Amino acid sequence: MKTITRLFRSAALPSKKLAAASLAVMVACTFASADALSGAAHKKHNNDFTLTILHNNDGESSLLPFEIDGVEYGGIGQFKTMVDKLRFQAKRQRQGVLLLNSGDNFLAGTTFQASREAGAPFYDALGIRLLRYDALAIGNHEFDFGPDVFNEFIEGVNSGWRDVPFVSANLDYSDDVNLSMKVGDELVSSTVIRERGHWIGVVGLTTPTLPAISSPVTVKVLDNLAEIAQAEIDRLSYWGVKHIILVSHLQGLASEIALVSELKNVDVVIGGGGDEILGDVGTDFFPGDEDDIFGSYPQVATDAQGKAVPVVTTPGNYKYVGRLVVNFNKKGEVTSWDVDDSGIQLVTGLHPNFLAKKFIEEPVAAFIDALAANIIGTSEVALDCERAEVRGVESNCGNLMADSLFAAASKRAADFGLPQPDVAFQNGGGIRGEIDQPAGPFSEADTFRLAPFSNFVSLATDVPAETFRQIVEEGSVRLPASGDGGFIQASGFSYVIDTSFPARVTEADGTEVAAGQRVRSLVLDNGTVVVANGVAADMTLTVVSNDFSLNGGDGYPALSFTRLGVSYQQALSDFISIDLGGVISAADYPVGGEGRITIQ
Template sequence: MSSLRSRLIPATAALGAVALTAGLAAPAVAGDRDRHHGHSGADFTLTILHNNDGESSLLPTTVDDAEYGGIARFVRKVDTLRWRSYLNYDRGESFKRGVVTLNSGDNFLAGTTFQASREEGAPFYDAVAQNLVGYDALGVGNHEFDFGPGVFGELVRDVKRTPFVSANLDYSAEDSLAGLRQLVPSTVIRERGEKIGVVGLTTPSLPTISSPGDVEVLTDLAGIAQEQVDALTERGVDKIILVSHLQGLSSELELVGSLTDVDVVIGGGGDEILADDSTQLFPGDADDVYGEYPQIATDADGTEVPVVTTPGNYRYVGQLEVTFDRKGDVVGIDGGDSGIKVVTDTGAEAVGTSRKAERKIEEPVAAYEAALAEDIVATSDVVLDCERSEVRGVEANCGNLIADAHLWTAQQAAADFGLDAPQVAIQNGGGIRGEIDQEAGPVSVADTFRLQPFGNFVAIAEDVPVETFRQILEEGAFRLPESGDGAFVQAAGFSYTVDTSFPARDADQSTGEQFAPGERVRSVVLDDGTVLVEDGVSVDGTVDVAGLNFSLNGGDAYPTLENTTIGVSDQQSLENFLAEALGGVVSQADYPRGGEGRITIE
């Protein structure tokens, strides 16, 4: 069998140049079936426009006087690509053409944009955005559940008539979602008389990285997906797309090997950049290219399957142009027209904006954010290291500051709840967002939302056995020295040492069940000098622990702790700490870059 790579259709001159406008109708399709063929094997050419991980990044970013992203320009980009695709015939394709627009999850994210949607009388801006894009189907990611299933239900109801596909989520026991007809395992899109099946999957790690409530997360991804594919095939659907949010494209590439009859896979959650030297990219992205677009995987029958994704934040639209024969088999991919298309106002990919999206979304959200940015709560005389690789793998002064805030908040409120004041606090690296360094200078309320946006609450767990506390730290250390795991623990009230040469904790990342304890945490010492772990051995005692309720309730596959929330959100805790405990000043002496020795990794 010839490979899909060898059948990539090169960029060739289209049959005529056509000026596109927003109101241009799609061209008529010839009625005679034989006239649909560009060559003897081409029966239908489908353009798949796709993105993932929009994560409420609705406002544009300016770099070197050029503008990137923003939902208004993204909407216009999708519209332009959609209508161009109907007209963009190349040799080897079919004159019978269709377009579908898909998304593979993480359709909103905590932060100031989301917070703008919570203002009285405001719409759910992410839902408004998705309606304006005009998706045919939406995947379900992990961030949809960060505020619990009820908020996800609000999004579903506000995104009019668009199905949300995920075959491994069972909503029946969750009252806020049960009965919502848009929540389906798969759907069929009809385009130009053709039936295109779309099957969805969501990461099995959902219970430990988000808050799905009583939604049951099924883990047999291959079996569940294949069951849906087979059901669609039996209904005569011979073009099937898998839309999955598995947190990394390697998971999708591996999954294909267990499936049959899937024609295209669109992954989400990993932010991989698939591009070549000719692709126009967002500044800085050229250093992080994962590979070419598309990736090619081989299914269980030996058939090659294109696998694609895009970086998030509405900065790119993916465009995959595939041609099918009469049997529904992929016989070609247009390598010239396919790829990720950067959303920008500069260069070859430049495009204008949707005035409707500007008026309905960008302008009110920008006004809300501007008001928060003008509310200054502190001044920092040091850069705070808040980048993802820092807070998720090494001690960072940004992590120290936030962990200190939650420890202080818990200690201030403990007596009011009849609780002991905790000696320590933990902050999971994945709970620190923003993912850029906080420059020295003013710190605004907007900055506190950017860093602590999830609306989790500070909680206290009393009398936690030292060994249990140690296994929380072990879970944070199990991927070291590789940085990037959201479970990595930033510390307050104690210091700890990790030796990566010792065995790591082995736990089910979907449930948190521990199979074998970790042995990497070799010492834990409280700030008052009390030793909790020495030479890898935990003392026989307990410790009172503060943290966010997500973490103490078993998030990130931590051991679950019985705890009491104290009614202060993550953002409120940080804002109050900056203004009250620190007197509005974050000093170099208290929070030096690189930390102060709270975490040692050997």
């Protein structure tokens, strides 16, 4: 893979629609005003250079503010106001200032559906452009709709008056027609930015688990992260870049902390994907976050030379702006970070930026309101759709969604010359929303919230029973702990897991090293025994799921399959409104499920 470093520069490209053009012109004026204000300040500390790093991650299309007890939090409008405030404060003190992002900048759901309906540039791209990031890391959700939609997102971000580099040193785009054309300009391994006379290098990394949890398709992902990152750091150091920041999306801050121990000459690490809450006494938290603190801000890791390296992240959804104030000596070494001025800043109590509110929040809210007004049914029972439930135990929410796949395939299989399904499964990671669905009206917006991805109902024939057993085994590897997106919600069968038996073991690329032995029993609804005492019968099954799962997503064995021409969101909507007659009954979907899954 060719390594590309780019010197940050501005470029003007034609906008794609009137709102985008208005944003570009007005943002340019804002940028010029901020620069003019930066001259009138006093120097803080006796250091050679002080750099304020503003950062966030996992925005995940949470563009609208949300209200708790009459108080609004988050939203792209308030977030923009907070960034402008902190940026101005740093410039007033004659500090360098950067705004960096650690990936996952959009996510399937009702908000992103508004973007898909309106067309590019997506509302998330408009928000990114408005915020004027200096560099963006690349997360897993950027590929949830495949490389083509990510390409559209990049073009939307960079269709204004300046280009923003997307940094990742371990992604290879050479086999993708569109993305390969952006390599060296918009897609780079690292970028170099000049602030107050100092060159600052920014290196990016993306999680090696990308193929298992998203859909990069032709984009290759390299997994030797330490070697790749160090080579890029060394290259920048050779060119005389003294200050180096790693922005990475490794799905959990523990991964970034562990990586630092293998690196040298990196000054700051900004992680993404884990949503860890870092804070101390005096930190203002979003309601409830104070009960889930990961540790202090910043975390401190030790590099390969014994040097302390600050490692930071923020919770996602535009609820916080991270601020790390770092002091450097003339050699470019970190001498300290300002504890009083550093930390996560809660986004609340601010007047939303006019442009963000007018061109992003208002049209997105109107679209979602229309979806919410379309009631497709009612539920007699609360549906347990929380992340820990759908990713670790049987839930009535999971049962409902798995049943909708089974029903959709049953109605369409003959049209494709395919047999009727024996089983259907829904991966826990494909069930979003992450809150319980209360009893009462069920809207079209609710179906998008629970089933937001562009996944299609798909059917695989002649699947050996042992292969299907290993699919279910893959869903149990983290048990008894919950949280695995591969956990299987079942329809048409029931199964028993015994966590005292060995779990399935695979290589990073999904190659099976050792078959799992935790599935002790698996029985079809018609009484056919597929697995007994941990041994699969000599038989084949017709299996239904979404195309992501059947294609080897979440580490499952990959199958040959046929897409049946309906999304899993539409399958859920049709199942509720037509198959169930608009009523999700407590008898059919009791809280906690009906015994389809037993975990011992």
